[in-house]
Amino acid sequence: MTDRLELQGIARVFGTVRAVQNITLSIKEGQFLTLLGPSGCGKTTTLRLIAGFDAPDEGAIRIGGRIVADKRTFVPPEERRVGMVFQEYALFPHLSVADNVAFGLKGRHDVKQARVKAMLELVGLPHLSERMPQALSGGQQQRVALARALAPQPEILLLDEPFSNLDAALRLQVRAEVRSILRETGTTAIFVTHDQEEALSLSDKIAVMLNGTIAQFETPQQIYTHPISKAVAQFVGEANFVPAHASGTRASSALGDVTLLNPMLGAVELLVRPEMIHIDPAQEGVSAQILWSEYYGHQQRVGIRLADNTSLIVRTEAQIVYTLGQQVRIRVYAPLWAYRQV
Amino acid sequence: MQRSWTLALSEFVDSVVPPSSSWRLNAPWMRGFSRFWGLYLISGLIVAVVILPVLYLILRGADAGAEGLNYLMRPRTLTIVSNSLALVIAVMVSAAAIGVPFAWLTTRSNLPFRRAWLVVGLLPMVIPSYIGAITFVAVFGPVGAAQQLLAPFGIERLPDIYGFFGAWLCLTLFTYPYFMLPVRAALLNCDPAIEEAAHSLGLSRWQVFWRVTLPILRPALMAGAIMTALYTLSDFGAVMVMRYNAITRAIYVAYNSSFDRNRAALLALVLVALTVWLIWMEQRLLKKQRLYRTGIGTGRALRPVSLGVWMSPALLFMAVVISLGVLVPVGTLITWSLMPQVSSGVNVNLVELGVNAMSVSGMAALVVGLVALPIALLGARHSTRLARMITGLSYLGNVLPGLVIGLALVFFAANALPTFYQTMPLLILGYAIRFLPYSVTSTRSVLAQMNTALDDAARSLGLRPREVVRRVTMPLARAGIVGGMAMVFLSAMKELPTTLLLAPIGFKTLATRIWTAQESASLSLIGIPGLLLMAVSCGALALLLWRDEQSQR
Numbered sequence: 082m083t084d085r086l087e088l089q090g091i092a093r094v095f096g097t098v099r100a101v102q103n104i105t106l107s108i109k110e111g112q113f114l115t116l117l118g119p120s121g122c123g124k125t126t127t128l129r130l131i132a133g134f135d136a137p138d139e140g141a142i143r144i145g146g147r148i149v150a151d152k153r154t155f156v157p158p159e160e161r162r163v164g165m166v167f168q169e170y171a172l173f174p175h176l177s178v179a180d181n182v183a184f185g186l187k188g189r190h191d192v193k194q195a196r197v198k199a200m201l202e203l204v205g206l207p208h209l210s211e212r213m214p215q216a217l218s219g220g221q222q223q224r225v226a227l228a229r230a231l232a233p234q235p236e237i238l239l240l241d242e243p244f245s246n247l248d249a250a251l252r253l254q255v256r257a258e259v260r261s262i263l264r265e266t267g268t269t270a271i272f273v274t275h276d277q278e279e280a281l282s283l284s285d286k287i288a289v290m291l292n293g294t295i296a297q298f299e300t301p302q303q304i305y306t307h308p309i310s311k312a313v314a315q316f317v318g319e320a321n322f323v324p325a326h327a328s329g330t331r332a333s334s335a336l337g338d339v340t341l342l343n344p345m346l347g348a349v350e351l352l353v354r355p356e357m358i359h360i361d362p363a364q365e366g367v368s369a370q371i372l373w374s375e376y377y378g379h380q381q382r383v384g385i386r387l388a389d390n391t392s393l394i395v396r397t398e399a400q401i402v403y404t405l406g407q408q409v410r411i412r413v414y415a416p417l418w419a420y421r422q423v
Numbered sequence: 424m425q426r427s428w429t430l431a432l433s434e435f436v437d438s439v440v441p442p443s444s445s446w447r448l449n450a451p452w453m454r455g456f457s458r459f460w461g462l463y464l465i466s467g468l469i470v471a472v473v474i475l476p477v478l479y480l481i482l483r484g485a486d487a488g489a490e491g492l493n494y495l496m497r498p499r500t501l502t503i504v505s506n507s508l509a510l511v512i513a514v515m516v517s518a519a520a521i522g523v524p525f526a527w528l529t530t531r532s533n534l535p536f537r538r539a540w541l542v543v544g545l546l547p548m549v550i551p552s553y554i555g556a557i558t559f560v561a562v563f564g565p566v567g568a569a570q571q572l573l574a575p576f577g578i579e580r581l582p583d584i585y586g587f588f589g590a591w592l593c594l595t596l597f598t599y600p601y602f603m604l605p606v607r608a609a610l611l612n613c614d615p616a617i618e619e620a621a622h623s624l625g626l627s628r629w630q631v632f633w634r635v636t637l638p639i640l641r642p643a644l645m646a647g648a649i650m651t652a653l654y655t656l657s658d659f660g661a662v663m664v665m666r667y668n669a670i671t672r673a674i675y676v677a678y679n680s681s682f683d684r685n686r687a688a689l690l691a692l693v694l695v696a697l698t699v700w701l702i703w704m705e706q707r708l709l710k711k712q713r714l715y716r717t718g719i720g721t722g723r724a725l726r727p728v729s730l731g732v733w734m735s736p737a738l739l740f741m742a743v744v745i746s747l748g749v750l751v752p753v754g755t756l757i758t759w760s761l762m763p764q765v766s767s768g769v770n771v772n773l774v775e776l777g778v779n780a781m782s783v784s785g786m787a788a789l790v791v792g793l794v795a796l797p798i799a800l801l802g803a804r805h806s807t808r809l810a811r812m813i814t815g816l817s818y819l820g821n822v823l824p825g826l827v828i829g830l831a832l833v834f835f836a837a838n839a840l841p842t843f844y845q846t847m848p849l850l851i852l853g854y855a856i857r858f859l860p861y862s863v864t865s866t867r868s869v870l871a872q873m874n875t876a877l878d879d880a881a882r883s884l885g886l887r888p889r890e891v892v893r894r895v896t897m898p899l900a901r902a903g904i905v906g907g908m909a910m911v912f913l914s915a916m917k918e919l920p921t922t923l924l925l926a927p928i929g930f931k932t933l934a935t936r937i938w939t940a941q942e943s944a945s946l947s948l949i950g951i952p953g954l955l956l957m958a959v960s961c962g963a964l965a966l967l968l969w970r971d972e973q974s975q976r
Contacts (some may be wrong), residue, residue: 162885175899229880352707
């Protein structure tokens with residue numbers, strides 16, 4: 082089966098700045114892909130290239146097997162059947178909700194009306210069809226923007242930081258709703274975000290972008306447990322790095338003897354996620370001192386210092402209260418991912 | 424053949440109305456601004472028409488060569504120029520001296536009925552300078568009402584209203600609102616926390632005013648100063664009625680005497696040079712950004728300053744200003760309109776005058792509304808040097824005095840396009856050149872406020888660029904376009920100097936009627952047209968204030 086979207090060797094240059102370089106990825110029908118990266122990494126540029134608001138300097142873009150952009154061809158955005166939900170929603174202020182949703186539809190009036198009604202019911206806002214966008218809350222505007230983009234049945238839906246304008250409390254709920262709506266309609270979706278939690282929870286595949294290139298393009302689980310570089314490890318989730326000496330599948334470090342996921346030899350750095358460090362009540366393991374703790378209700382984050390002065394961050398259950406300076410013992414059970422030390 | 428024409432036309436249209444987001448095709452010939460060549464072409468042509476008459480004037484002046492330079496260096500000419508400059512400086516100072524306290528009193532003090540005082544205080548803006556000057560001469564002149572009132576008290580002669588004093592008085596009273604508006608806006612936007620911080624650092628109320636508030640007001644003061652300076656420099660009505668020998672009056676006198684038309688052109692060029700210099704100064708001095716708020720600021724309202732013992736003097740001051748600036752002109756006009764309409768034989772048909780004025784102003788508004796759109800699109804969406812130059816040149820018509828525009832068109836038409844001389848199209852062209860900037864700024868600000876993502880959203884939903892304009896840009900810009908057209912209509916209705924020079928023989932508007940009535944001292948005929956024009960002006964002011972409010976939302 083042909084991929085729904087395929088990018089090959091895409092590059093875009095602004096003057097002397099290479100905004101994106103060597104972008105290659107593909108996505109199958111019905112999948113969710115997230116472009117994840119810090120601001121300035123080129124993810125929005127890539128999104129605009131896919132949408133057709135910009136043309137690549139190198140490489141080719143194919144949608145549903147058809148070339149939409151390369152050295153000789155350029156299909157303008159209105160012919161690509163790529164829908165987009167903008168960060169600021171961009172609802173037309175002079176049109177009602179129903180007219181906004183109907184904007185991209187063509188054909189007979191009654192057919193259009195039926196589709197508008199179906200879309201508004203899908204996003205849960207059938208009672209707001211005659212309202213003006215200015216009278217809606219942020220969450221409602223976002224849902225109208227989604228309905229509008231989905232109404233013409235696009236081949237791909239692009240979402241540019243769609244949840245960043247919502248307050249934190251709303252975000253989780255809206256995210257879940259959007260995900261279920263898109264699954265229900267079988268939409269192929271590409272998200273752009275800098276929020277790694279969002280990326281991990283929403284996507285089938287994540288493309289981590291750093292400095293204009295794709296650092297890693299895999300499933301969320303792979304990226305979290307086997308990040309290809311220290312930069313990716315630090316950007317996706319929290320990371321402690323502990324130096325160690327590896328001999329095959331075992332290594333010795335300040336945390337004691339550990340098992341490695343990837344066999345290595347010589348000086349390495351171990352990736353230790355905060356939740357992997359267990360503070361042992363039975364007082365077995367390596368000794369450490371509590372530096373600080375942050376209470377989050379369901380969890381707590383604790384800063385500890387090992388005997389060799391290495392500082393680490395630990396995530397653990399919140400019931401036990403630690404005091405400043407308290408001596409504890411820690412153990413790491415899981416096998417760890419290691420990087421060659423440079 | 425048919426297909427290639429329609430293809431070319433659609434390509435042209437697509438290049439005029441491109442998407443706001445920048446994108447380009449890979450083909451080299453489509454790179455850069457050449458993608459929007461249609462828009463640049465149309466705007467360039469329009470602006471060329473705007474500056475053509477003035478360019479012609481410059482050429483005519485340059486033609487005069489050494490002889491022209493001699494004329495300009497004569498003491499008489501230098502006197503005229505210094506007359507104008509003296510008036511400008513005097514008016515700027517006095518208008519500020521009235522406008523700034525007035526603005527402060529109606530914004531920051533605990534004066535009762537502040538809003539009412541504000542509205543009434545702005546009313547003098549509504550009075551066209553020629554009408555105001557006529558009423559002043561009638562009231563304060565040698566045989567005026569004031570003289571008659573005061574004669575029994577033994578005051579034989581009032582100080583001469585004509586000349587510098589009268590011109591200065593009139594222009595001060597009708598331009599001080601130009602200080603009020605920006606100063607008021609600045610005071611309203613001022614973060615009260617700034618002054619509170621100054622107080623907490625130990626400054627007294629006076630010190631806070633001098634060291635904190637006044638510096639913050641600087642951009643507003645400069646804006647007011649520029650507007651009053653431009654208004655005074657280019658003023659025709661007050662200067663003519665008061666018989667003060669400023670540049671505009673000298674130009675008109677020279678124009679009317681058939682020997683001196685070249686001299687009129689030379690003097691006009693001097694005026695243009697002074698105006699351009701003023702604008703250049705403004706650009707240089709206004710480099711600073713808004714000083715009202717650093718950071719987000721508080722949402723607190725300002726606490727009114729108690730006037731205490733200064734309340735009575737303040738009220739007296741405002742009462743005097745308003746009596747002179749509003750009651751004298753309006754009262755006189757009302758008195759005249761109630762007098763029996765003694766005409767000097769000519770049948771005064773107000774309806775015909777009104778219809779004339781409205782039809783030519785309406786046509787000018789339509790022309791300007793259409794023509795402003797490409798320039799507004801260019802100004803709002805493109806920031807290349809060429810775009811900025813084209814947009815900047817389109818403002819030329821409003822900056823130059825109406826007399827100069829009229830004069831330039833007269834010379835241009837008489838020599839280059841004789842068939843158009845003294846015809847309606849030429850008059851409409853004159854209005855269009857003068858008032859184009861109203862429509863451009865109005866449309867442009869609406870376009871600039873539009874979220875550019877709207878264009879992208881429309882295209883992602885399958886609309887072609889010209890459909891985007893039709894279904895998204897135009898509906899949203901409509902309010903701005905209509906507002907701009909209304910401003911043009913209202914400004915053209917009360918315009919005088921351009922009309923005097925360009926109107927076809929026998930074509931009279933309300934404004935020209937007032938002018939001829941004034942020349943023949945048939946004061947009773949001025950009453951009703953004067954009141955009508957003031958009503959029209961009120962409409963323009965209301966529109967201006969309403970749009971200002973809208974854009975602050």
